[in-house]
Amino acid sequence: MSETNRIEYKEKLTRDLDLEKEVIAFLNYLEGGLIYLGIDKQGKVLGVDDIDSDMLKIKDRIKNNIAPSAMGLFDVVAEERDGKDIIKIIVAGGSEKPYFKKKYGMTEKGCFIRVGTAAEPMPQAMIDKLFASRTRNSIGKIKSHRQDLSFEQLHIYYQELNKQFKKNLELLTEDGFLNYAAYLLADVNNVSIKVAKYKGLDRVDLLENNEYGYCSLIKATKSVLDKIAVENTTFATITSKERIERKLWNPVALREAIYNAIVHNDYTREVPPKFEIFDDRIEITSAGSLPDGLSKEDFFEGVSMPRNKELMRIYRDLDLVEQLGSGVPRILKSYGKECFRFMDNFTRMTFPSSEKITEQVTEQVTEQVTEQVTEQVSKLLSVMGRDETTTAELMTKLDMRHRPTFLYNYLQPALDAKLIEMTIPDKPKSSKQRYRLTEKGKQIK
Template identity: 75%
Template sequence: MPETNRIEYKAQLTKDLDLEKEVVAFLNYHEGGLVYIGVDKNGNTLGVADPDADMLKIKDRIKNNIAPSAMGLFDVVAEEKDGQPIIKIIVASGSEKPYFKKKYGMTEKGCYLRIGTAAEPMPRKMIEELFASRTRNSIGKIKANRQDLSFAQLRIYYEEKRKPLNQQFKKNLELLTPQGDINYAGYLLADENNVSIKVAKYKGTTRADLAESNEYGYGSLIKATKSVLDKIELENRTLTQITSKERLEKRLWNRIALREAIINAFVHNDYTREIAPKFEIFQDRIEITSAGALPEGLSEPEFFEGYSVPRNKELMRVFKDVDLVEQLGSGIPRILKTYGKECFQFSANFLRMVFPSAEPVNTTDQVTDQASDQVDWQSLVDTYLAIKNGVEPNQVNFLEWLQTNIQIILHELQESFRITSGKLQESFGKGFEIPKILGSENTSGKPSYKKLPNSFIILMLLAMDATITAEEISVLIGISERAVFSNLDKLKNANLIERVGGRKEGYWQIIEQE
């Protein structure tokens, strides 16, 4: 493929290569673009000798040599082409144009624009016009109405990814205004705020009859995002059809598309209007609504092509750091793999995504034994999610809580997966006896429990949370990640679980027994 208005090739990364010029040109271009390192001008693959080292250099150069800050507006990924490693730099169109090389400032030698297949100097008049119209009402510029904010949750999310935050993290993550106050992005990511996120469930196809309302938020936006993901994952039940030849399973909604839509709503919502995204489940569909029209300069066709113009680059950067976002511009194409363009509804003030259900959503409020069991189970899962998404659960208390609710979990394993007490004993050994693990009162009147195998504890966690990670399991039950993987292997070998999908997008699925 030859170079285009959105693709630039560079043979290798050197000190003499003016990489900053190419990146600045794409930041100032309304479609953004891609820079490939390890490919010559004719599109021939040359490869990169040390991709990891070059990727670090690229990130440092873009971070330190370009203004305004491009953090959250670019991504650097390793790829393979013709059997050789290359580097792809994804650059989004920025909202604070004109971008420029710090060395030369906001001059014709510092500002560039992509024209055809070249980065051309920006005329002085264009520089002045862009600066005059630069977006000033962004969450990075707005001072938070509270300055007494703490960030314990944010620190934990970064520590989970082995990226501990230092004392300068508010400045490094751009959570401060130019005057040094905590900005609105910082407010959204703080331990406490007044942002309410609602997940509503209706009995029919209109908003006339509310069946259930859950409220999240009032804390770190990352925690709220994870809570909404977990809640809707619980609602996204598996449908099973057994034919003479095979067993067919599918979800109410495609899991990957649904996850992308939820995260997209959080990251691209226009918080300057003080309106949060909302999530609504109807009998025949799920609706995800975020505030704000398409960013200025981005057309609907460009939106569907996956061109990225992040509204909140500060949030985009943090969400990417904690692995909630993978690559810039990847979300919409993933949604379109399952749902057509007609699922998107654009207006002057909102963007709504509507995914039809594979079959009617169960919203009955009739109380039967089965429904009562489901209420107990859902209540248990909601409590678990609150513990999991808390600042840092106490391991002993969590394990005690898990064991006191073991009867509900055993019932769910039996009802949903046909995992009997016999199968559990076969998998975990003769010493695994249901009466013993259910506990009995000791002389002090308190329940006395038999210590549970870690592999069984992990099985219980997977029953409540298919998307839980090895890191999260490690924190919850107090064992190393290596031990977690060892126990997951035991469950796989016992034919109790299987991995569906890849490492980042995949999940563990409990196997329904014959």
């Protein structure tokens, strides 16, 4: 494949390579783009010698040499092509154009735009026009109406946050006040996500009306995922030869849709996303339509333009979402473009329920199994004995090395479900902290 307006090839990372220029050009380009390292201009795969070191250098250069902050707007991932390791840099079009090299500021030496297959200096008139129309009404720029916020939940998920975490995670306005992103991620807020269940095909007969929130958006997200996972019932058909299982909705597409709705919701409207379950479908509605300038065609092609780059960055740090632009293609693979509906102020995804399996009088028997405990929590309970144990010991038993994944998918859900408990609950970050099974946990185990 040759270079295009959205694809750039570079042979290798060197000090002389003006990587920042290429990234800035894509940040300032509506559709963003891809930069491959380890491929020459003719598309020949050369490979990268020290891929881990180069990936760290790339992240560091983009983070420190470009303004406004591009955090949450790029991914650096390793790929294998023709048996060789290469690096792919995914860059999304940003909403705070113009982006520029910090060293040169908003000048023709610092600003670039993608023209054809090249990154060209941006004319000063375009720089001035983009700056004048720069999006300022974002959760990173809006001052939180509360400044007395605590972040214990965020500390649990990150574990190693330093005193500068508010600045490093872009939870402060330019004036140094906590912003609306900080408010959403704080331990206590007034944001609640609704998960409703109806009898029938309309909103007349409400069976359940659950609200998850008033806490860190990350914790609320986990609660929504757990609730809908329980609702995503497994149906099993048992024949004389095999057991055939299927769920109401594709779990991969459903997970992507939930994250997409929460991370890309337009919180400046002070309207949270909502999830509604009917007899024949699930509807997922988030505030805000497509970002300005992003067409439906671009959206369906996986072009990413994060609405809330601060949230995107943190959810990626915690491995809750994967690389930019990967969510929509996963949804389309199962449900097609028709599942999306773009309104003036909202976006809705509708997933039809799979055909219900009825009892057969021949050799089929239908049974319904509701999963009350996630697979990860079950694994955690299985390695816990009667003795109190540490986080490190549990990770070793589970053969896990990535701490955020363990905390988010295993430990915290078990704590929330009261299946395990802390030995020092009033000091959750104590170095002497241990965990043990509760009576409920012992019964489940």
